Amino acid sequence: MAAQVKGEKPHDLNCLTIAELEKHAELRMNKQTRDYYNEGADSGSTLRENTTAYGKYRIRPRVLRDISLIDSSVSIWGACNSVPIGVAPTAMQCLAHPDGEIATAKACKEAGIAMGLSSFATSTIEDVASNIDGHPLIFQLYLFEEREHSRKLIQRAKKAGYKAIFLTVDTPMLGRRNMEIRNQFKLPKPYKLANFAEDSGSSASETVMDGSTPKSEQGEEKKSNGTKGYHDGKRRQAPTGPVSFHTHAPNPTLSWERDIGWLKEQCSPEMEVWVKGIATAEDAHLAVHHGVDGIVVSNHGGRQLNGTLATLDALPDVVEAARGKIPVHVDGGIRHGTDVFKALALGADFVWVGRPVLWGLAYKGQEGVELCLRLLSDEFRLCMGLAGTVKVEDITKEYLVKIDKSGFTSRL
Ligand SMILES: Cc1cc2nc3c(=O)[nH]c(=O)nc-3n(C[C@H](O)[C@H](O)[C@H](O)COP(=O)(O)O)c2cc1C
Numbered sequence: 529m530a531a532q533v534k535g536e537k538p539h540d541l542n543c544l545t546i547a548e549l550e551k552h553a554e555l556r557m558n559k560q561t562r563d564y565y566n567e568g569a570d571s572g573s574t575l576r577e578n579t580t581a582y583g584k585y586r587i588r589p590r591v592l593r594d595i596s597l598i599d600s601s602v603s604i605w606g607a608c609n610s611v612p613i614g615v616a617p618t619a620m621q622c623l624a625h626p627d628g629e630i631a632t633a634k635a636c637k638e639a640g641i642a643m644g645l646s647s648f649a650t651s652t653i654e655d656v657a658s659n660i661d662g663h664p665l666i667f668q669l670y671l672f673e674e675r676e677h678s679r680k681l682i683q684r685a686k687k688a689g690y691k692a693i694f695l696t697v698d699t700p701m702l703g704r705r706n707m708e709i710r711n712q713f714k715l716p717k718p719y720k721l722a723n724f725a726e727d728s729g730s731s732a733s734e735t736v737m738d739g740s741t742p743k744s745e746q747g748e749e750k751k752s753n754g755t756k757g758y759h760d761g762k763r764r765q766a767p768t769g770p771v772s773f774h775t776h777a778p779n780p781t782l783s784w785e786r787d788i789g790w791l792k793e794q795c796s797p798e799m800e801v802w803v804k805g806i807a808t809a810e811d812a813h814l815a816v817h818h819g820v821d822g823i824v825v826s827n828h829g830g831r832q833l834n835g836t837l838a839t840l841d842a843l844p845d846v847v848e849a850a851r852g853k854i855p856v857h858v859d860g861g862i863r864h865g866t867d868v869f870k871a872l873a874l875g876a877d878f879v880w881v882g883r884p885v886l887w888g889l890a891y892k893g894q895e896g897v898e899l900c901l902r903l904l905s906d907e908f909r910l911c912m913g914l915a916g917t918v919k920v921e922d923i924t925k926e927y928l929v930k931i932d933k934s935g936f937t938s939r940l
Pocket residue numbers: 564565566578616617618619646647648668696804826827828829830831859860861862880881882883884
């Protein structure tokens with residue numbers, strides 16, 4: 529057992545970093561799951577840049593400041609979050625571990641960290657809520673062309689006490705993920721898209737990502753353009769039949785004018801409405817104009833449009849546009865506590881972490897997610913102290929410098 533401070537959990541000597549966690553997870557996931565979780569769209573350059581963007585900044589530590597009392601917590605949706613970090617909504621967590629989203633919820637409760645639940649979760653809205661036991665939960669919504677499906681999800685989330693709906697806005701079409709296609713990705717039995725089971729007999733395990741036709745949909749297929757999820761330029765019909773993520777998640781009709789007002793009506797007054805997938809100042813202005821409660825700067829972990837800015841690079845413009853009006857969160861590429869510090873210094877109020885949590889789940893279920901959250905939290909607190917900050921609001925751009933490829937630095 530490693531040296532430890534009284535009351536703290538012992539280190540896992542096999543896994544001291546998120547990079548090590550990723551390696552452990554790789555060995556435990558089958559190829560289909562590993563590729564689905566880890567892949568980015570097209571060449572994967574945006575996926576990589578989300579991470580490498582953090583290397584463009586260095587921290588300017590201040591010293592002799594008595595940092596003996598560090599408070600890394602923030603208040604979010606009326607609760608105390610131990611660090612300004614949340615678990616991003618990611619689909620189908622039972623692929624990583626049979627306990628799936630329930631294990632994640634229990635780990636979030638234990639860590640005092642907010643959780644996002646995906647529309648395409650393999651656990652129900654209600655089960656996840658009862659396992660996180662009052663700690664903030666948000667529900668990630670894919671607003672389907674068949675709104676009735678989404679309306680039911682919203683009502684259930686409201687009843688179960690979710691604090692906000694995060695409307696994902698970067699999926700009017702599905703990004704091109706080639707390994708997913710090549711592997712003919714499908715959710716294996718016995719798992720189900722748990723929140724559609726009663727609507728449709730949820731046939732997620734029939735979802736095949738190769739353009740071929742799942743048996744149950746062959747009649748349907750004749751009417752459509754022959755691809756599943758990907759767009760061939762022809763006007764497609766609104767999907768009908770069982771909900772599966774390849775058929776239903778992309779919604780090319782999404783628009784500010786039609787959808788945000790409707791969503792606010794459905795959610796109010798119990799739940800806030802946020803938009804997840806903002807990458808420009810223009811859209812941040814529109815989000816404010818349409819009365820959303822907050823923004824998540826995100827490119828879906830590099831899984832949608834490849835060739836966009838890394839989220840950290842997109843962040844300052846969005847922060848500038850939303851400043852003082854609505855909160856700005858960011859996700860993508862966060863793999864260390866110092867990344868959290870840098871995102872906050874560039875103006876984010878809070879960050880969300882996707883893949884590392886899935887790796888934790890694959891490594892050791894709930895215990896693995898707790899480990900993931902503990903590593904990031906400990907690194908963040910260490911960074912706060914070593915940089916000379918004791919409160920989250922102390923973290924400003926004064927603590928960062930940008931460094932270019934030749935090593936020249938510039939103050940922000
Ligand atoms: C396997 C996987 C599934 C995801 N599923 C969803 C989803 O259902 N809804 C959504 O809005 N975002 C989804 N995301 C995107 C995450 O919410 C988040 O934006 C992204 O993972 C952040 O990047 P990171 O993985 O580098 O931390 C998914 C990401 C991954 C890796």
